[in-house]
Amino acid sequence: MFRARFFLGLAAAVVFFFNQMSLGQVDPRWKAHDLNRPLPEVIDPGTASTQEAAGRPPSDAMVLFDGKDLSQWAAEDGQPSKWKVENGYVEVVPNSGDLVSRHPLGDMQLHLEFAEPVPAKGQSQGRGNSGVIIMGMFEVQVLDSYHNTTYADGQAAAVYGQYPPQVNASRPPGSWQAYDIVFHGPRFDKEGALLRKARVTVLHNGVLVQDNVEIEGITRLEPTVYKAAPEKLPLRLQDHENAVRYRNIWVRELGEGQ
Secondary structure (H helix, E strand, O other): OHHHHHHHHHHHHHHHHHHHHHOOOOOOOOOOOOOOOOOOOOOOOOOOOOOOOOOOOOOOOEEEEOOOOOOOEEOOOOOOOOOEEEOOEEEOOOOOOOEEEEEEEOOEEEEEEEEOOOOOOOOHHHOOOEEEEEOOOEEEEEOOOOOOOOOHHHOOOOEOOOEOOOOOOOOOOOOOEEEEEEEEOOEEOOOOOEEEOOEEEEEEOOEEEEEEEEOOOOOOOOOOOOOOOOOOEEEEEOOOOOOOEEEEEEEEEOOOOO
16 A cells, blocks of 8 residues: 555656646756756747737747638638638638637647627627637637626636636727737546646736636536547637637747746
8 A cells, every 4th residue: 555655646746747847847957057058049029910910920930820811720620611811810700610720739829819890799798709719628718898798707818617817908899909828738648637737828918817827627518627638639719600800820839848
């Protein structure tokens, strides 16, 4: 019994160590100010967006939508999507299904911009509803939350059903808004047991609204649970029957320790 407990404790300690390493702890392999430590890669950081035009992504980003076509996306059945591309943006075509990335994604920095329909129609969850569904399981809500009351954990920038945003940083309908999302996915062992929950940080229009929160499970399941999954799965943009527009979608995939 003692031996079994010892090895279980040792295994738990190893998992904890690597989890902490992957969440940005100091790397013990290097001394402070060690000149032999590899230097970070030099990149072009890109430019900021304006209301009139999308900015330029960082040079090391994977561009998922540049305003021209949906070559990096598909419909839910793998066929070309029916969402409408024009004037540098893609617009939800109601009842056509979600937009699904062709490239599977996991740990990442994700940037996207969205604009809510004008004129505003409906109320609560019926007004400008869409969603950024990471790995097809974890939703950051997209909603017209400008002078629109709904339940707190379902408004814009909420981790749907779990965490309301710290503040409501929404702009009026028709204005371009931005989400900057840092996501670290869950990890499972070979038997499918959960080793690490997913975590997410969200900035809405440059304002921190989700601060490295631990996602309790698949956001649309009650009770919330985790199901064993690969480390990377496609990103989805939700068709919730509202003509929300998106532009300037790019991602930087993160390695362990980033």
